[in-house]
Amino acid sequence: MCDTCGCDQPGNPTRFTIPGQDHAHEHGHTHNHEHGHDHTHDHHHDHAHPHTHSHAHSHPHDHEHGHTHDHDHEHVHTHFHTHPHEHEHSHQPKIVQIEKDVLSQNNLLAQRNRGYFDAKNIVALNMVSSPGSGKTTLLEKTITHLKDKIPFFVIEGDQQTTNDAQRIQSTGAPVIQINTGNGCHLDADMISTAVKKLNVSDSSVLFIENVGNLVCPSMFDLGEAHRVVVISVTEGEDKPIKYPTMFHTSDICIINKIDLLPYLDFDIEKVKEYALRVNHHLKFFEVSAKTGEGMDKWYEWLTDTFKGKK
Amino acid sequence: MHELSVTLSILDVAEESALNNNAKVVHEIELDIGELSGIDFDSLEFAISNAPKSEMMKDVSFVINRIDAIAKCNDCSCEFETSDYYTPCPQCNSFNSDIIQGKELKIKSIKID
Numbered sequence: 001m002c003d004t005c006g007c008d009q010p011g012n013p014t015r016f017t018i019p020g021q022d023h024a025h026e027h028g029h030t031h032n033h034e035h036g037h038d039h040t041h042d043h044h045h046d047h048a049h050p051h052t053h054s055h056a057h058s059h060p061h062d063h064e065h066g067h068t069h070d071h072d073h074e075h076v077h078t079h080f081h082t083h084p085h086e087h088e089h090s091h092q093p094k095i096v097q098i099e100k101d102v103l104s105q106n107n108l109l110a111q112r113n114r115g116y117f118d119a120k121n122i123v124a125l126n127m128v129s130s131p132g133s134g135k136t137t138l139l140e141k142t143i144t145h146l147k148d149k150i151p152f153f154v155i156e157g158d159q160q161t162t163n164d165a166q167r168i169q170s171t172g173a174p175v176i177q178i179n180t181g182n183g184c185h186l187d188a189d190m191i192s193t194a195v196k197k198l199n200v201s202d203s204s205v206l207f208i209e210n211v212g213n214l215v216c217p218s219m220f221d222l223g224e225a226h227r228v229v230v231i232s233v234t235e236g237e238d239k240p241i242k243y244p245t246m247f248h249t250s251d252i253c254i255i256n257k258i259d260l261l262p263y264l265d266f267d268i269e270k271v272k273e274y275a276l277r278v279n280h281h282l283k284f285f286e287v288s289a290k291t292g293e294g295m296d297k298w299y300e301w302l303t304d305t306f307k308g309k310k
Numbered sequence: 311m312h313e314l315s316v317t318l319s320i321l322d323v324a325e326e327s328a329l330n331n332n333a334k335v336v337h338e339i340e341l342d343i344g345e346l347s348g349i350d351f352d353s354l355e356f357a358i359s360n361a362p363k364s365e366m367m368k369d370v371s372f373v374i375n376r377i378d379a380i381a382k383c384n385d386c387s388c389e390f391e392t393s394d395y396y397t398p399c400p401q402c403n404s405f406n407s408d409i410i411q412g413k414e415l416k417i418k419s420i421k422i423d
Contacts, residue, residue: 091423093335093337093338093421093422093423094331094333094421094422094423095419095420095421095422096327096328096331096419096420096421096422097418097419098323098324098327098417098418098419098420099416099417099418099419100323100416100417101415101416101417102316102319102320102323102341102415102416102417103316103319103415104323105319105322105323106319184312185312215312215348216312218348219312219316219348220312241394241395241396244394244395244396245346245348245395247395248395274396276405277395277396277398277405278395278396279395280384280405280406
């Protein structure tokens with residue numbers, strides 16, 4: 001299986017690109033490394049389809065669909081009886097208790113990343129938000145301002161283009177772009193691969209700019225020390241309760257673009273109140289990455305966090 | 311959209327366990343899924359219906375146990391049912407509560423031969 005939605009479609013592999021290098025590294029499919037099920041591939045030899053070689057779960061689905069749609073799905077039980085006659089058993093099937101978290105594979109890899117970061121004194125920050133909240137600008141300004149004190153490394157996640165990586169590169173920080181293709185979030189395996197390609201040095205800050213999406217990335221631990229959710233004042237105060245999972249799983253909330261407040265009806269106290277309802281542990285920074293207003297406190301927190309790690 | 315990748319994860323874990331138990335067929339997969347697990351149940355059922363399945367799981371059925379969410383107030387220790395992260399405590403109206411049940415996203419068991 002692949003942790004990334006839809007990325008098991010042929011032609012949409014995850015790509016890792018370091019700006020300035022000629023070609024992207026195509027990462028055949030994350031699950032080749034991630035999910036120790038390579039040894040279970042027996043069945044894919046049954047299919048003579050040209051595109052199934054890359055991974056076990058890429059079989060064209062057509063042969064199953066025709067059947068499954070013929071059956072009504074009860075609300076709770078979902079049945080797939082492509083061959084109903086096969087259900088004549090003379091003995092009792094065996095029930096195996098599994099009690100395993102569905103995302104355990106990702107969580108395991110995330111903990112591995114976390115241990116690696118800890119051992120190397122790397123402060124990893126998972127930056128999440130809707131598209132267009134100003135994550136990349138925030139990173140550009142932060143890196144430019146603090147790069148003499150803190151070595152920065154950046155992993156950029158987007159479905160397509162290396163635009164963000166190019167913007168970060170112009171700040172001088174080493175950066176790698178992950179293009180998820182159809183995927184809507186980064187996962188722990190992608191981070192593990194990217195960190196190796198990027199050669200992140202000891203005692204540094206690693207910014208991971210996640211795919212702009214307030215839903216899916218919330219479920220995937222990357223091994224970060226802090227999850228930082230960015231919301232801009234153009235977005236509406238009720239975003240924390242509309243997309244509560246992301247705010248619930250973050251520990252830092254940056255409210256960006258406060259220079260626009262005079263032109264908007266945005267009530268900054270209201271958004272904080274909503275966010276605190278969802279997560280009473282949240283720590284806030286009110287900033288304008290563009291004008292620099294409020295950024296000092298964020299710089300101070302980042303510097304302290306970095307020193308605390310050192 | 312992450313329901314598809316979650317489904318593929320479920321099928322992987324089930325298949326691995328089945329193979330470890332020398333099974334040839336997986337009849338049933340039982341899941342515990344909390345109301346606040348971040349899973350949309352309709353999307354999950356759609357993903358389950360459409361996810362590609364290996365030969366040993368071509369007839370598999372799913373039992374999904376929906377787990378209600380329960381929060382515990384940090385101020386007055388009241389435990390109450392909720393369907394979101396921002397319901398105030400019914401006893402003291404505080405928002406200072408933690409979810410103690412309802413985030414499950416777990417494969418409970420498989421039925422195999």
